[in-house]
Amino acid sequence: xxxxxxxxxxxxxxxxxxxxxxxxxxxxxxxxxxxxxxxxxxxxxxxxxxxxxxxxxxxxxxxxxxxxxxxxxxxxxxxxxxxxxxxxxxxxxxxxxxxxxxxxxxxxxxxxxxxxxxxxxxxxxxxxxxxxxxxxxxxxxxx
Amino acid sequence: xxxxxxxxxxxxxxxxxxxxxxxxxxxxxxxxxxxxxxxxxxxxxxxxxxxxxxxxxxxxxxxxxxxxxxxxxxxxxxxxxxxxxxxxxxxxxxxxxxxxxxxxxxxxxxxxxxxxxxxxxxxxxxxxxxxxxxxxxxxxxxxxxxxxxxxxxxxxxxxxxxxxxxxxxxxxxxxxxxxxxxxxxxxxxxxxxxxxxxxxxxxxxxxxxxxxxxxxxxxxxxxxxxxxxxxxxxxxxxxxxxxxxxxxxxxxxxxxxxxxxxxxxxxxxxxxxxxxxxxxxxxxxxxxxxxxxxxxxxxxxxxxxxxxxxxxxxxxxxxxxxxxxxxxxxxxxxxxxxxxxxxxxxxxxxxxxxxxxxxxxxxxxxxxxxxxxxxxxxxxxx
Numbered sequence: 293x294x295x296x297x298x299x300x301x302x303x304x305x306x307x308x309x310x311x312x313x314x315x316x317x318x319x320x321x322x323x324x325x326x327x328x329x330x331x332x333x334x335x336x337x338x339x340x341x342x343x344x345x346x347x348x349x350x351x352x353x354x355x356x357x358x359x360x361x362x363x364x365x366x367x368x369x370x371x372x373x374x375x376x377x378x379x380x381x382x383x384x385x386x387x388x389x390x391x392x393x394x395x396x397x398x399x400x401x402x403x404x405x406x407x408x409x410x411x412x413x414x415x416x417x418x419x420x421x422x423x424x425x426x427x428x429x430x431x432x433x434x435x
Numbered sequence: 436x437x438x439x440x441x442x443x444x445x446x447x448x449x450x451x452x453x454x455x456x457x458x459x460x461x462x463x464x465x466x467x468x469x470x471x472x473x474x475x476x477x478x479x480x481x482x483x484x485x486x487x488x489x490x491x492x493x494x495x496x497x498x499x500x501x502x503x504x505x506x507x508x509x510x511x512x513x514x515x516x517x518x519x520x521x522x523x524x525x526x527x528x529x530x531x532x533x534x535x536x537x538x539x540x541x542x543x544x545x546x547x548x549x550x551x552x553x554x555x556x557x558x559x560x561x562x563x564x565x566x567x568x569x570x571x572x573x574x575x576x577x578x579x580x581x582x583x584x585x586x587x588x589x590x591x592x593x594x595x596x597x598x599x600x601x602x603x604x605x606x607x608x609x610x611x612x613x614x615x616x617x618x619x620x621x622x623x624x625x626x627x628x629x630x631x632x633x634x635x636x637x638x639x640x641x642x643x644x645x646x647x648x649x650x651x652x653x654x655x656x657x658x659x660x661x662x663x664x665x666x667x668x669x670x671x672x673x674x675x676x677x678x679x680x681x682x683x684x685x686x687x688x689x690x691x692x693x694x695x696x697x698x699x700x701x702x703x704x705x706x707x708x709x710x711x712x713x714x715x716x717x718x719x720x721x722x723x724x725x726x727x728x729x730x731x732x733x734x735x736x737x738x739x740x741x742x743x744x745x746x747x748x749x750x751x752x753x754x755x756x757x758x759x760x761x762x763x764x765x766x767x768x769x770x771x772x773x774x775x776x777x778x779x780x781x782x783x784x785x786x787x788x789x790x791x792x793x794x795x796x797x798x799x800x801x802x803x804x805x806x807x808x809x810x811x812x813x814x815x816x817x
Binding site for chain 1: 553556558565566567568569570571572573574575576579582583584586587590632633634635636637638681683686688689690691693
């Protein structure tokens with residue numbers, strides 16, 4: 293449907309991320325031997341070569357590393373929401389080299405264009421929230 | 436050790452018209468560019484025994500070879516990563532010729548990106564990784580992916596939109612001197628740039644390359660054979676590809692330093708095998724699908740330090756007469772966007788002394804492929 297945003301096309305390595313997300317958890321893959329977290333998920337550890345991995349819970353806290361505000365031309369469903377705020381890259385508090393792409397929204401169920409671009413700054417603290425579709429979104433941490 | 440250095444030369448270049456829409460199909464355009472390049476070299480199609488192309492090329496070796504009447508092919512390669520592979524085609528042919536696997540190599544690019552579909556609109560054919568981590572959130576297009584790096588670059592290093600404009604303006608000024616360029620008769624002003632529409636903030640319309648139909652080709656032979664061709668040989672002095680450790684393509688967000696990319700890797704190899712240093716480069720053709728890629732490439736190839744790419748462009752440094760005149764036919768931003776192949780042909784013209792914005796006495800030229808994806812580069816000399 294032209295109105296639908298794209299769903300993640302999962303691969304086998306990435307599937308656990310989305311399964312945890314569907315339960316409202318933000319987890320990242322980590323080596324079960326040397327403990328090094330990695331993203332995107334992959335079959336073995338680039339540091340030690342181990343094929344053993346685990347899905348480590350995170351606090352869901354991070355900081356905005358960068359962002360763009362997308363304007364048309366875009367796929368129809370996205371053009372209808374443009375300029376949809378902000379696609380942000382968030383570096384995770386526990387593993388700063390893991391940076392998740394997502395949308396900054398004004399609340400858990402708010403639309404992707406609910407925060408204007410001029411409200412965003414690099415370095416702002418954000419918290420992961422999960423909408424009904426199991427897609428992680430990000431909200432600004434309230435102090 | 437016998438190496439690549441000056442062992443081969445580009446002896447022929449050819450191209451079609453560039454336009455938003457050309458009537459002929461990609462295969463026909465490819466044939467026209469290839470035959471023009473062979474004619475420029477003075478070499479018959481039947482002598483060609485090696486081919487090189489790069490992905491997102493719709494015309495394959497079988498179709499091209501039988502259409503233009505090539506001889507028996509003993510070497511053919513196709514390099515990955517779209518615009519990152521442009522210079523690698525010449526590098527692969529140089530390696531094949533230098534090692535005796537072939538004698539006459541042709542590289543080509545034919546593309547109807549102007550009138551054809553935009554690749555990012557295809558939602559069926561998307562790489563499962565990393566697309567699952569980016570596209571659902573609306574990071575859809577190359578301009579969004581590079582815009583993300585550009586914003587961070589500007590934040591970390593104090594680069595401004597004026598620095599990006601300097602790149603766009605230099606390309607446009609050179610295109611205004613090049614009758615073959617799409618933007619030949621269309622000057623750009625700072626006011627036009629600053630007031631243009633956003634595509635993906637912080638990048639505006641003029642930070643984006645053109646959408647072009649067109650084809651180009653070049654011919655590579657041994658240095659010995661090159662001396663018998665029609666034009667002054669342009670030697671492949673050094674060539675490199677670059678895929679850095681833990682690199683993630685255009686969404687290179689998952690390593691310690693996303694702002695140093697493939698250019699750094701390619702550059703280390705390129706200079707290691709060259710008799711030249713960055714200061715010896717007379718003219719550069721730097722891949723410019725988006726203006727910020729030029730700032731990153733200036734750093735990566737060693738023309739300035741980390742974070743200095745923006746400041747480097749000040750004071751007309753990449754204009755004619757500047758420290759490093761760049762993209763002298765207009766580049767992807769203002770001549771034509773044919774995945775960087777036009778940068779190779781312009782490098783050859785500059786070293787023949789036949790550029791439309793000729794750098795007097797140019798003897799060395801750096802040509803780069805796309806930064807932000809696994810890339811490649813050539814150091815050419817005459």
